[in-house]
Amino acid sequence: MSDQTQNDLQKALSGVRADIDRIDGELLKLLNERARCAQKVGEIKAEHGEAGHIYRPEREAQVLRRLQDTNPGPLPGENITFFFREVMSACLALEEPLGIAFLGPLGTFSESAATKHFGHAARLLPQGAIDDVFREVESGHAHYAVVPVENSTEGAVGRTMDLLLSTPLKICGEVVLRIHQNLLSNETDFSKITKVYSHAQSLAQCHEWLNRMLPKAQRISVGSNAQAAQKAADEPGTAAIAGEAAAARYSLPKLVENIEDEPNNTTRFLVLGKHDAGASGRDKTSLIMSAPNRTGALHELLQPLSLAGVSMCRLESRPARNALWEYVFYVDIEGHRDEPAIKAALDKLAASAAYLKILGSYPVAVY
């Protein structure tokens, strides 16, 4: 580039750069103004004797939705959600950072879910087991728990479902994450692969693909996808199903990427705390119900909901662990338990069901 062209370029750029500097200055001012407002919310609550944290899931969901709806671009909506979650996270942390318990280790999908929802100013508290995640919040060591509850392909996470039955915690939010699986192997020829290692849930998520592409290979379920990758790295003639992280750790080539059966393979996480959330305008309510085991019992059980015009977005049954009922039903419905129609239907349910536990109302996940 000639000196003249270089000069022209620098002149043209300096105008835009001055604009950027001005915008950055305004952003800086506004971010701090917002932080002062958040502090003021805390002060007002304290003056009025309202204890507890200023985190309000329904308000956060409303703010994010309005910003999504009014976003003029060019920044994509997901960036906007990310920024404002981080802004709210930092504002909250000025009082006290939220402690978030989740199934460790760091670097897993659960950590991604926790950070996606609570932002980087939250204090991450990885736990060794799902039971410990619940216990940390029940005991007050953490403010909120983030636990996986269902995968779009493989279904419910049993341990979480069981713990929901007995926990005093309430659901106050949900997070939905995309999950990708890969076939990892040092072999390049499919016909040489005689065994495929993976976690049972990952094998299930890639069931159809394995039937089609590796029908003769033995499927062996191991403790984790990382362990599967290690085995595949050590043993010729084998492959593993695992994510990016395991591929890198064991230097295993990704023979095929994104082999999950469902193109929208997602995992849904629940956020649990001492209280559920207020109404945000677009909410879900989660219930556990039970009925004596006679023909038509489920239909009868659900009648108050259908009569009231309430939509169910999920119904899952699990064998009961005590002798009183044969099955418990996990039901998610659209709407908040404070809405009159929902409230009336829930009251009728409570009268007719042998057992009803309202796990909580919370905003539908915002992206």
Add this chain to the structure above:
Amino acid sequence: MSDQTQNDLQKALSGVRADIDRIDGELLKLLNERARCAQKVGEIKAEHGEAGHIYRPEREAQVLRRLQDTNPGPLPGENITFFFREVMSACLALEEPLGIAFLGPLGTFSESAATKHFGHAARLLPQGAIDDVFREVESGHAHYAVVPVENSTEGAVGRTMDLLLSTPLKICGEVVLRIHQNLLSNETDFSKITKVYSHAQSLAQCHEWLNRMLPKAQRISVGSNAQAAQKAADEPGTAAIAGEAAAARYSLPKLVENIEDEPNNTTRFLVLGKHDAGASGRDKTSLIMSAPNRTGALHELLQPLSLAGVSMCRLESRPARNALWEYVFYVDIEGHRDEPAIKAALDKLAASAAYLKILGSYPVAVY
């Protein structure tokens, strides 16, 4: 709380919430305005026939420093740096997300360093070995590499130092991260711990602490801290030195936290790309030099620097791998290679040193 008090509270809060909503609306507008400016920078460069990416490390460092210096609070400076890195990351990604190669797996300190520097809109490309990290950028598969180069306690990362000698890549930035180590064990009684497993570098980082607290325990170096934790979990009478992630993964209690000898145990990472950075006003320049092995050679070698009043911030020697010289010296100096005083000193160095390679000039890390 009485209904009256509740009403008063809601009234007091609604004013502040209206302020927050107004601020959020302005933030949304400004963020998108900034993104349009960034797009314009790309267009102007393209019109003037300037190829390549619009990422400019020196400009980014200047912007961040100015924002730090003018930050009125109450948001802490580190939050401000975090937001604006993310804003710049998202603006850049509107054209093409930067691909960042680093030593995997995900969930390691190297990932934290990559994200801290390039923001969440960058595309993370974890690699199995430091050699692969260099190769990915040399081959054009990734835009930038992030590699560990030295730990404040244990010293240089040998493989990175060796690769710097031969790579055509330039250093265009640095990242500094705090690192914590913990003693993990199922034992609660120190006298029962007869072996301590860890990676050699982590053992070195906790050398003094081990001498003082576990003088009789055998120190056994293994491939990674995760592997050490696994061994400690399986074998009674042993402990591991490792980070949070490993403690959670193997459900090993943290017997003692933060046992690193240096209270400021940090790891420094280099950012490498096809070009180094322009002058930002607060820069470093990294060099590799060599001299014939005779008495006083190093002193003579460094004379042009001291005569020119140039400050060295790091000097490290390594045995040379070829027969021409006995040692190579890695030198970091304060200042940019385009500053007249530095330029003159480097010219003199080039004339007197048997070998001189300028690895690049880049902004001092911003927090």
